[in-house]
Amino acid sequence: MNQTMNQIQGAVQTLTQSSDTLFLLLGAIMVFLMHAGFAFLEVGTVRRKNQVNALVKILADFGISTIAYFFIGYWIAYGHHFFGSATELAQGNGYELVKFFFLLTFAAAIPAIVSGGIAERARFYPILMATFFTVGVVYPVFEGIIWNGNFGLQNWFSHRFGAPFHDFAGSVVVHAVGGWIALIAVLFLGMRKGRIRAGKHTNFAPSNIPFLALGAWILCVGWFGFNVMSAQTLNGISGLVAMNSLMAMAGGILAALVAGKNDPGFIHNGPLAGLVAVCAGSDLMHPLGALVTGIVAGVLFVWLFTHLQNKTRIDDVLGVWPLHGVCGAWGGIAAGIFGQRSLGGIGGVSFTAQLMGTIAGIIVAVVGSFVVYGTLHKVMGLRLSEEEEFNGADLAIHRISSTSED
Incomplete structure (x- = not known):
């Protein structure tokens, strides 16, 4: 009898492990697909003269990110390495290996975010070097602090404010950190040539709205893997996360539609703003709270992007600082507002901890990226020459154009 029970328990455990592994693998594939959306x-x-570079840069960044995170970043964040035997690594259906793949796709989102901000004037290999250090060191430091309890900050939050910093799917850990890293890179690179004409700001129109829309759609679909599958096990999956992601996305769309005055570029970035913001509290909020979170994020993105392009010398091509940096920070704070029981949330979250944790993420991102990009700026230079920029990154770096007519 005992032997039969042990066999049943073993079979159930194997089935659970294999199911969790498959679940997380599907999530990793969905988030990996999001990188095509970024591209x-x-x-x-x-x-058009920079389209090939955009595609190559995103893919090359993913390759560099994989190496940096495998050898350095994952160890910094979680104290785990992959230098044991293949037999050891394959234990438990290789769940830990799939977990690495899943978290790698998050880490690799950092340079994918940065890429949109620095487009059209950045040198290729210095930026790949920056990717290695931001994914290998800067991002994992904060990731480990929040998601693995490193350095005791989460324990301090719990002791002082009654709850740790809560970021279920990375509003701050991934998006805010990536957006603020991008801002520092953009500041070091400066404005693209031709943006200021006769003392006035000139905006370059998007080259291909269908491609822009395709990227937004791919990101939106993949985001449900990004958010829902952050549970990392079938037992932890929640329809609330899916519903809140949907409502925040809808809020971002409608806010961008109105605030952006029917501009297709804003409309297709609106859902992304909402999805960025809801990541942190998607497992806590009531759907109405998620809707408000998305609406605020959509308005923030439109207003800040317009202000950056028309009023400042910050040349953030895709608006990744407002979209990821600011909306991500808003998401961390929003989790502390709409996660409260008094506003229909599940509770167990502290507004003060959310605010301070968000600020901590921004500090790590700004300081770390300043060291990385500042050093590369001094040693190698980050920007293409004026002639290379005029000819476009496609010809200057890759010696080929996106179409035969160019």
């Missing part, structure tokens, strides 16, 4: 969003926004 096409950038391709559709930049001028």
Whole structure:
């Protein structure tokens, strides 16, 4: 009898492990697909002479990110390495390996975010070097602090404010950190040539709205893997996360539609703003709270992007700082507002901890990226020459154009 029970328990455990592994693998594939979304969003926004570079840069960044995260970043964040035997690594259906793949797709989102901000004037290999250090060191430091409890900050939050910093799917850990890293890179690179004419700002129109829209659609679909599958096990999956993601996305669309005055570029970025913001509290909020979170994010993106392009010398091509940096930070704070029981949320979250954790993420991103990009700026230079920029990154870097007519 005992032997039969042990066999049943073993079979159930094996089935659970294999199911969790498959579940997380599907999530990793969905988030990996989002990188195609990043690529096409950038391709559709930049001028035609920089489209090849956008595609190559995103893919090359993913390769560099994989190496940096495998050898350095994952170890910094979680204290785990992959230098044991293949037999050891394959234990438990290889769940830990799939977990690495899943979290790698999050880490690789950092340079994909940065890519949109620095487009059209950045040198290729210095930026790949920056990717290695931001994914290998800067991002994992904060990731480990929040998602693995490193350095005791989460324990301090819990002791001081009654709850740790809550970021279910990375509004701050991934998006805000990536957006603020991008801002520092953009500041070091400066404005693209031709943006200021006769003392006035000139905006470059998107080169291909269908590609831009395709990128937005791919990102939106993949985001349900990004958010829902952040549970990392079948037992932890929640329809609330899916519903809140949907409502925040809808809020972002409608807010961008109205605030952006029916501009297709804003409309297709609106859902992304809402999805960025809801990541942190998607497992806590009531759907109405998620809707408000998305609406605020959509308005923030439209207003800040318009202000950046028309009033400042910050040349953020895709608006990744407002979209990811600011909307991500708003998401971290929003989790502390709409996650409260008094506003229909599940509770167990502290507004003060959310605010301070968000600020901590921004500080790590700004300081770390300043060291990385500042050093590369001094040692190698980050920007293409004026002639290379005029000819376009496609010809200057890759010696080929996106179409035969160019």
